[in-house]
Amino acid sequence: MKIASVRAYPISMPLAVPRWTAHELMKSASVILVEVRTDDGLVGYGQVHGSPLKEICDWIARFGELVAGMDALGHLQVWEKLFALTSPRPGGVRARDGLPPPLPRASRPQVMAAIGGIDIALWDIKGKAAGVPVYRLLGGANRPIFTYATGGQYYEGAALDDCARELAAFVANGYRAVKLKCCGEAMTDEVERVRATRAAIGPDTLLMLDMNAPYALDDCIKFAHAVEPFGIHWLEEPLHWYLQPADFARLAAETSIPLAHCERELTRFSVRDFLANGSVYFVQFDSTRHAGFTESLRIAGLAEQFGVRIAPHQAPELHAHLCAAFPAASFGVESNGNRERDPLWYGMYTRRPEIRASQVHLDDVPGFGIEIDWDFVRRYQA
Numbered sequence: 339m340k341i342a343s344v345r346a347y348p349i350s351m352p353l354a355v356p357r358w359t360a361h362e363l364m365k366s367a368s369v370i371l372v373e374v375r376t377d378d379g380l381v382g383y384g385q386v387h388g389s390p391l392k393e394i395c396d397w398i399a400r401f402g403e404l405v406a407g408m409d410a411l412g413h414l415q416v417w418e419k420l421f422a423l424t425s426p427r428p429g430g431v432r433a434r435d436g437l438p439p440p441l442p443r444a445s446r447p448q449v450m451a452a453i454g455g456i457d458i459a460l461w462d463i464k465g466k467a468a469g470v471p472v473y474r475l476l477g478g479a480n481r482p483i484f485t486y487a488t489g490g491q492y493y494e495g496a497a498l499d500d501c502a503r504e505l506a507a508f509v510a511n512g513y514r515a516v517k518l519k520c521c522g523e524a525m526t527d528e529v530e531r532v533r534a535t536r537a538a539i540g541p542d543t544l545l546m547l548d549m550n551a552p553y554a555l556d557d558c559i560k561f562a563h564a565v566e567p568f569g570i571h572w573l574e575e576p577l578h579w580y581l582q583p584a585d586f587a588r589l590a591a592e593t594s595i596p597l598a599h600c601e602r603e604l605t606r607f608s609v610r611d612f613l614a615n616g617s618v619y620f621v622q623f624d625s626t627r628h629a630g631f632t633e634s635l636r637i638a639g640l641a642e643q644f645g646v647r648i649a650p651h652q653a654p655e656l657h658a659h660l661c662a663a664f665p666a667a668s669f670g671v672e673s674n675g676n677r678e679r680d681p682l683w684y685g686m687y688t689r690r691p692e693i694r695a696s697q698v699h700l701d702d703v704p705g706f707g708i709e710i711d712w713d714f715v716r717r718y719q720a
């Protein structure tokens with residue numbers, strides 16, 4: 339079975355109300371759907387979350403030409419072939435070996451995103467070819483996978499404690515764990531948001547804080563101490579983007595709250611040292627941002643050995659399969675509490691897993707078990 343074609347569909351849906359994280363303004367919900375077809379008629383779907391959409395789509399198209407004719411079940415060969423192009427190589431000068439020249443450094447995030455999208459589609463094909471869901475390919479059982487709901491972004495004109503009502507509504511709808519976006523306002527205001535949220539969701543709901551990298555080490559230690567009384571399950575992306583595993587280790591030594599990280603790492607190689615030095619207790623590598631399902635599996639295997647919990651970032655329809663394959667090492671997957679938070683989850687599929695009572699329920703449909711709503715894709719094609 340050979341790869342016949344690869345195609346990217348960029349999708350962008352305007353949000354009814356634009357919102358902020360601590361880092362950025364979001365005006366739309368965007369994804370790139372990656373379609374891989376085989377010469378015997380199977381079709382697999384992957385997805386990419388990244389930007390710019392156009393640049394990633396261009397890389398997907400270019401890589402599609404490079405992998406056409408390769409074994410559609412040989413995901414490692416495909417992954418390694420594309421990944422190898424990201425580094426200089428003997429014979430790569432002037433592309434004398436017949437492959438493209440080494441890919442530009444400045445495009446690394448987009449290149450790794452494109453590799454990931456194709457890789458995920460190949461896993462969907464692998465499941466469909468075998469007639470089983472991906473979690474079964476990996477030896478996992480069909481069991482509910484724990485999920486939490488993320489909310490608390492900043493809206494124009496919103497009151498400081500609106501986040502508390504938003505997250506309490508997730509709990510009222512059955513979620514047993516919620517994650518608050520935070521640290522976009524002054525530290526005293528943020529501590530108040532956390533206090534109000536804990537009061538609104540009650541003592542038994544897990545509460546995580548997604549900080550989006552707002553602090554240097556000394557301020558982060560102050561913030562961690564200030565929120566420790568509110569029973570925080572993890573601090574996510576606590577430190578500035580340029581700080582390193584050694585800095586996370588210093589933070590981890592100063593607070594009783596476990597750290598969660600790695601949703602923006604490009605490969606397993608940069609994740610490794612966060613696991614090895616014991617600083618990160620929840621690893622959040624995202625198949626759909628970089629490097630795909632294959633790389634997530636490698637990271638999950640490493641995390642299990644280091645006693646780190648697997649908590650993949652977004653895309654519960656894909657990452658629940660991963661967690662099913664690591665029942666003892668997984669915390670669970672991220673999802674969104676309502677349609678306003680994640681219009682793509684509610685609009686893009688005619689079939690996908692159900693989320694009920696803080697659990698993702700996978701079924702026995704081959705591959706990732708998703709079917710695309712093509713009317714939706716056409717309507718919001720970017």
Ligand SMILES: [Mg+2]
Nearest residue numbers: 548574575601
């Ligand atoms: Mg995050």
